[in-house]
Amino acid sequence: MPTISDVAARAGVSTATVSRALNGKATVDPDLAARVRTAATELGYQPNGPARALRRQEAAVVALIISDVENPFFTALARGVEDVAHEVGYSVVLCNSDENADKENRYIDVAIQERVAGVILSPSGTATSVAKLASRGTAYVAVDRPLPEQDSDAVLVDTRQAAKQATAHLVAQGYERIGCITGPAGVRTADDRLAGYRDGLKAAKRRSTTRLVRRSEYKAAGAHRAALELLSQAEPPDALLIANSAMAVGVLQALQERGIRAGREVGLVAFDDAPWAELVDPPLSVVAQPAYEIGTVAARLLLARIADNSRPPTTTTLGARLIERASSVQLNRR
Amino acid sequence: MPTISDVAARAGVSTATVSRALNGKATVDPDLAARVRTAATELGYQPNGPARALRRQEAAVVALIISDVENPFFTALARGVEDVAHEVGYSVVLCNSDENADKENRYIDVAIQERVAGVILSPSGTATSVAKLASRGTAYVAVDRPLPEQDSDAVLVDTRQAAKQATAHLVAQGYERIGCITGPAGVRTADDRLAGYRDGLKAAKRRSTTRLVRRSEYKAAGAHRAALELLSQAEPPDALLIANSAMAVGVLQALQERGIRAGREVGLVAFDDAPWAELVDPPLSVVAQPAYEIGTVAARLLLARIADNSRPPTTTTLGARLIERASSVQLNRR
DNA sequence: GAACGCTGGGTAATCCTTTACTCGGGCGGC
DNA sequence: GCCGCCCGAGTAAAGGATTACCCAGCGTTC
Known part of the structure; x- marks a missing residue:
């Protein structure tokens, strides 16, 4: 060599x-x-990259720590980060924390050890190992979810507002017992979506009851169980707000198993506009989040912070868009 | 610090x-x-990672260069690689080449510069920049697709056999004009799937005609165009073999636009068992590839080669499994 | 009691690149 | 014509960890 x-x-x-x-x-x-x-x-x-990094005290690499590689939301976000980073000669390394605080911490340690120029991460909630980054002066930006305590750069979606709007839509369509399946407590997006759901019910003067709410991992399997539980109740929901697309898969499976027709018997709105959302029967109404744009904005924010670590923290909040499809249009209204 | x-x-x-x-x-x-x-x-x-890598002449990192982060096949594969690599203390960095030979070459250069311990990649076809890895003695393993010339370690799927089997299944179901939408010429999996399709037709004593075959990028948009073309012909296909799940999305969209009912009017089998395959109407028949296992096997192979670069090259070929669902069962047979 | 061997730990070289500092030479201005 | 400045290029230090090599001290054995 x-x-x-x-x-x-x-x-x-x-x-x-x-x-x-x-x-x-x-x-x-x-x-x-x-x-x-x-x-x-x-x-x-x-x-020799390591030799250069050693001398320069910084590698031309940014780490992107996301909580689920298999979630299209995060892969689209990753593309956004990549595209911006490459323009200015940075490489992006993708790390999959799997919603697991331990793995997240391990990856943060790796990022510190490798002396990456900056870190973009979707914090898995309670994990405060981000403090290590702060104390070492490594630039970082939170995406999708804010960091618990500190005020840092962040790129978020107004997911509470979006959930409220989606719930209002379900109300307007005439659904009466609207339920919600959201992610784990402590994960900010999950809590926000639930809060938005409650906001929506309140705005319509509906009472919200915990019997129509379930939480699970942000995965298909958990949502599947949750949906079966909700549907087994004496007074099952006639509509559901679902907190991401992986969960939507689990819910749709559950409905299929029970022979319940989505849209007619149970209205559905899910977060994330997956490529297959239009193909299921009936097409799935979704809250489309600007995942790619979150990535580009976060990358630009990170680059700015790498350039000047003393700049004041910025939080950018992007909007989401409700796409109404047949799964939330009650055909046989009274 | x-x-x-x-x-x-x-x-x-x-x-x-x-x-x-x-x-x-x-x-x-x-x-x-x-x-x-x-x-x-x-x-x-x-x-300090770079200092350590400089001295040791090798970083405890393996690079995984895949051709599409948004393809569930590759993300599942990535998980497999990760799980094995982490067990032995290696970090995995994920690079997205986007089926683009230039990007792939750039990432290979980055891998060399960063002196990673090894590289796992799904070669985008013609790219021979892999030679650089070989000449520098960096360990590498090909996944999903073999490398053009050299005989190296590789983990493949017997995709030709699987395509043949899927085609035979469509024949057995009574479809008469079976078409095929596959990936770009030169991409080995695309060529193999096409060859397997032809094998299947030949085995059933059917003539294969280029009028029923289309190629496009391994993406939804290309497959969408290809499907519309095929369906616009005087004698359109009554069944399609589709080379991956992203393309299946494009085809299903095309059918939906034309008001053609999948399964009844046009039988479908697609490669890759996406989570939503069971949810579309009718449920999509698929060729399930052992993506996670490909990842684990490739990672183990890479570790073996890192330990001993003189071992003879190994090619592991895994099987795929046809899952018959309603999209390929002709209900109204004569 | 002396010599030898072994073990645990320190000294210093090494990995490769970047960059502060230095130096020589050419050119412009007075 | 001389002085000073500037430009271009070289010398060498620095960056942090690993490890070959060496040394001191202790125990064992004859």
């Missing part, structure tokens, strides 16, 4: 000149620079 | 002893080791 000295020797210059030439720094004689570049390509020289 | 010397000073020992103690090396007096460990935690010491 050739080093910078090999390139220097071949080009007949010092390593300092090679470094300057390849990094486009300062003023290097154009002829020399050309000689250096040809020498480098002839040798197939690739700079 | 504390360094190893700070820990050494606080514990009253040399840096060598700190290094040995924290890495569990050789024999260090238990008392000293304990003193070192408490000093390290008190200072919140995190070893």
Whole structure:
């Protein structure tokens, strides 16, 4: 594996000149620079990243720690981050914390050890290991969920408002017993969506009851159980607000097993506009979140903070859009 | 940010002893080791990854370069890689090449620069920049698709056989004009699935015609266009074999727009068992690939090669499973 | 009692790049 | 014509961890 000295020797210059030439720094004689570049390509020289990071005290890498790689919301977000980061020469490494505070902490430690330039993460709730980042002065931005205590940069969605709007829509469609299946307590998006649901009921002068509310992991299996429980009650819900698309899968399975027809017997609105939402029968009404945009905004915020760590923290809140499809339109109104 | 010397000073020992103690090396007096460990935690010491990588000439990181983060097949695969790698203390960084040979090459360069211990990648076809890895002695394993020329470690699926079986199934169900929508020419899985489709037709003594075959990107949009083209022909297909789940979304959209009922008027089998496959109407027949297992096997293969780069190349081929659902069962047979 | 061996731990070299500092030479201004 | 400045390029230090090598001290054995 050739080093910078090999390139220097071949080009007949010092390593300092090679470094300057390849990094486009300062003023290097154009002829020399050309000689250096040809020498480098002839040798197939690739700079040693760790050595560079060691000297520069920072790697040209940002870490993106998301809570579920299999969730399309986060993969779309990841694309947004990637696209912006690449424009300015940063690489993005993706880490999957799996909604698991331990894994999240491990990845934060790895990020610190590898001296990445910055971290974008969707905090799994209680985890406060983010403090390590703060105390070391590593730039970071929270996405999707705010960090518990500290006021840091964050890019969020007004998910409470969106949940309220979705609930109001269900009310307007004539559903009477509207339930909610949301994520684990302590996960901010889950709590906010529940709060929005309650806001929506209250605005319509409906009483909200815990008997129509269930929480589970943000996964299909948990939502499946939750849906079966709700449907087994004496007075089952006639509509459901579901907190993400993976959960929607679980709920739809449950309805299918029970032979209950979505939209007619039970109205549905789910968060996240998955590619398949239009294909199920009936097409699923969704709250579309601007996942890609969250990623781009977060990346730009992170870059700004890397450049200047003293800037005041910014929280950007983006809106979500309710897309009404047949799953929440009560066809046989009285 | 504390360094190893700070820990050494606080514990009253040399840096060598700190290094040995924290890495569990050789024999260090238990008392000293304990003193070192408490000093390290008190200072919140995190070893400097780049410095370590520089000295060791290798980072405890493996790169996973996949061709589409938004494809559930690859995210499941990623999970498999992660789970195995973490067991032995490696971190996994995920890179999204987007089926784009340039991006793939860039990421391979990044992997080389960062001196990762190994690379797992799903090669985007023609890209031969993998040669760089080979010539530098970096361990690597191909997944999903073999590498063009060289014989390297690879974990594949017998996708041709699976496509043949799926086609035979469609024949057996009484479909007469079976079409195929597959990925770009040159992408091995796309070519294999097409070849398997032809095998299936031949085995049933059917003629295969290019008029029933279309290729596009492995994405919904391309498959959507392809499906519309096929359906607009004078003699449209009455069944389709679709090469992945993203494409299935495009095809189902096209059918929906045309008001054609899947399963009855056009039989469907798609590759990849997406979580929503059972939820569409009618439930989608699929070829389920063992994505997670591909990941675990590939990771183990990579670890073996990192340990011993002289071992002979191994190709593991896993089987796929046809899951028959209603979309490929012709209800109104003659 | 002396010599040898072993063990635990310190010293210092090493990995490769970047960059502060230095130096030589050419050019412009007075 | 000389002085000073500036530009371009080289020298060498620094960055933090690992590890080869070496040394001190203790125990064992004859």
